Amino acid sequence: MAAPLTSLEPVFPVLRAFVSTIVPEATILDEERWVELRRLIDLALRDRPASLRRRVRLALHFIQWLPLLRYARPFTALDPARRARFLSFLENSPLQTVRSGFFGLRTLALLGYYGQPQAAAEIGYAATARGWDALR
Amino acid sequence: MNTRSYDIVIIGSGAGGGAVAQELSSLCREAGLRIAVLEKGPKLRDEEFTGGELEMSRAIYEDGGGFLTADGAMTLAFGSAYGGSTVVYTGTSLLPPPRVIEHWNVPGLAHEEITRRAQKFIQQNNVHLLEEPLINDNNRLFVEGCRKLGWRAEQFPVNVKGCRGSSLCNLGCPNQAKQGTNRVQLPRAEQNGVEVVTRCEVLRIAGKSVVARVTEKSADGKGEPSSWPSGDHRINAKAIVLSAGAIHSPALLLRSGFERALPRLGHGFTSHPAFILVAEHPRPITNFVGHPKSFYLDQFAASDRFILETCMYFPFVTAKSLAGFGPEHSSFLRAFPRLQMILVLACDHIDEHNRVTIDSAGRPVVHYRCTPQVAQSLVSGAVASAKIFFAAGASRVHLPVAPSPTLTAADAARLDALAADCRFVPGKTAVSAAHLQGGCGMGRSPQDSVTDSRGRVHGHPGLFVADASLFPNSVEINPYLTIMALADRVAETIREEWQALQ
Missing domain, CATH: 3.30.410 (Cholesterol Oxidase; domain 2)
Structure with a gap:
């Protein structure tokens, strides 16, 4: 498995907490799967404009520190229920910019998790080129 | 910069570009014309269509399938490969309803003609109802x-041949059953002498030439290397056909400075959200x-x-x-x-807000609000x-x-x-669009459109458009047969006017 790339390295603890809130099953991933998750997200961002990568990092900083105002703790120090409440607040924000930003991060989290063939297999997805022949 | 000369250059190899390439290809044999198709994406070998979701999305979609509108609220999915979006569609093949073409109100364009021209592609691409x-x-x-x-x-009706039911159409059929231009029109054109150059992105149009950049295959990428060396190329041509799709065709004309003469350029974008x-x-x-x-x-x-x-x-x-x-x-x-x-x-229908522009680097920006x-x-x-x-x-x-x-x-x-x-x-519900249309709409004059009813760009002899950007409004169905029918019409125009274009 390829070594992790580095664009999200400084914010990885926040990303890990974020992904685990979006996809609860991620909490039981082993380290190898987390490495793969990061690799997939980095690959998705690699060929996009540098400004987009900066916005992703900024959004993760925002998620880490904004909860201080309400819970007096950063995102990574919150319990799962509070993390979920905070993200729900972002998802339902009256500001489209905030909603879209959350949606973008959520997309990356889902890509990193469900983009892995193991995750696809775990949910019973098994499409192959053999199509109907695979059922016979 | 390398300089090359062709008689006709076609930019893009999807439903529009592929159809034009095939229809004009006999000119290579009959009249010795040199025709090139310049395709931004790669040509994959059959065995490279694996059906892996992220792997294939990265290989054959623009931005890996994640091209976003300016506000980030909608994802636009379109192909970037030999065959364009015909590699990634499901092959659904419908004709537009008569009321849509009547509403378009393009002079000289009748529903009957689109139906007649589409019949050719219905035959060629094996369109039929699945058993x-x-x-x-x-x-x-x-x-x-x-x-x-x-x-x-x-x-x-779908355009498949030997479908095994992989369900992976949108990731490029791993069995090559789907009959897109990558399987039908482009190979026929190449047999007749048309040259298809992949990994070749056209940067701008300058008079009777285009400037294009060929990129090397990345170490971890799929597909064959380009037949041209990497670097910038100037390609002279007597006729240029723009078939880069509803985002890249208007964007290319915008960064080539056409907007002053064509105020409707980029406008009229619709997408079937x-x-x-x-x-x-x-x-x-x-x-x-x-x-x-x-x-x-x-x-x-x-x-x-x-x-x-x-x-x-x-x-x-x-x-x-x-x-x-x-x-x-x-x-x-x-x-x-x-x-x-x-x-x-x-x-959806035309909304003045919804249009294609370019950013300071010349990249396309799609403004869309529902x-x-x-x-x-x-x-x-x-x-x-x-x-x-x-x-x-x-x-x-x-x-x-x-x-x-x-x-x-x-x-x-x-x-x-x-x-x-x-x-x-918006911004909460996942919305995407794959039927991207408009931006170089057909009409009567530069005040209401970018091209005339036969895809000729107003005021620029020898420059044509042949793709979904021609649509003056939404087609309200899966668009590719309509694109091919219009492209066929543009190709016929080029043939008829070839002597005058030289």
Whole structure:
């Protein structure tokens, strides 16, 4: 498995907490799967404009520190229920910019998790080129 | 910079570019013309179509399938490969309704002509109705649900040959059964002497030449290397045909400085905004086996401005399409073998806000907002889909526009009442579009359009457009046959006017 790339390295603890809130099953991933998750997200961002990568990092900083105002703790120090409440607040924000930003991060989290063939297999997805022949 | 000379250069190899290349290719043999197709994306070898979701998305879609509108609220999916978007569509092959072409009101363009020209491609690309044993449960349940509601589901003609039912059409058919331009028109054109150059992005048009950049294949990328050396090339041509699609065609003209003479350039962009709805059945169904898109319902297109189509997507795209997150979201994904899916498409119309521009680096920027009418169409289509799901026996439905997205069978009886509480919220509900149209619309003069009715760019002899950007308004169905018919018309014009173009 390829070594992790580095664009999200400084914010990885926040990303890990974020992904685990979006996809609860991620909490039981082993380290190898987390490495793969990061690799997939980095690959998705690699060929996009540098400004987009900066916005992703900024959004993760925002998620880490904004909860201080309400819970007096950063995102990574919150319990799962509070993390979920905070993200729900972002998802339902009256500001489209905030909603879209959350949606973008959520997309990356889902890509990193469900983009892995193991995750696809775990949910019973098994499409192959053999199509109907695979059922016979 | 390398300099090359051709008689005709075609930019893009999808439904439009592929059709033009084939139709003009006999000129290579008959008259010794040199014709080149410049394609930005790669040409993959057959064995490289693996069906892997992220792997294939990265290889054959623009931005890996994640091209976003300027506000980040909608994803635009379009191909970037030998064959363009015909590599990544499902092969659904419909003719536009007569009322749409009448509404377009393009001088000299009649519905009868589009139908006549499309017949050629219906034959060439093996368009037919799939045999009944090849229809899977996901599609049967749609038909059954519609029937119970008294609605009339129609079967899609599809352009497949030897379909094995991989369900992976949108990731490039791993069995090469789908008959896109990559399988039919481009190989025929190449046999006749047309040169197709991949990994070749046209940067700008300058008079009777184009400047293009060829990029090397990356170490971890798929596809064959380009036949040209990497670097910048100037290509002189007597005729230039722009077939780069509804985003890149207007963007290329914009960064080439055409906007002053063509004030409508980039305007008139429509896209059939769509979202994916999911329902769970009590038992496993065949869904990721079989052709994914065999039926549609268009009886509400004129009245409520939405179309429903069967569909089946992959784990990541499905996860993205569901609203929310956490355990409830996961529970739908974990029911994958029991999921039925429907795609709701809104029939959008021209809105002055919605257009293609370029940023300071010349990259395309798509401005799109869902009008209140489009938002209402998506909500109406979602509620109609929920009715179909429950009528087909679903135990629960995910309705992203509902205040609480998960509906159970107990909610089935109150769907009409629930509809009043449903809202489409931009930036919260996953909306995507793959039917990208307009931006170089046909019309009468530079004041109302970019080209005339035969794809000639106003005021620029020898410069043509032949792709979905020609559409002066939404076509309201899956667009590729209409694109090919219009491209055929443009090719015929070039043939007829060839002496004058030299």
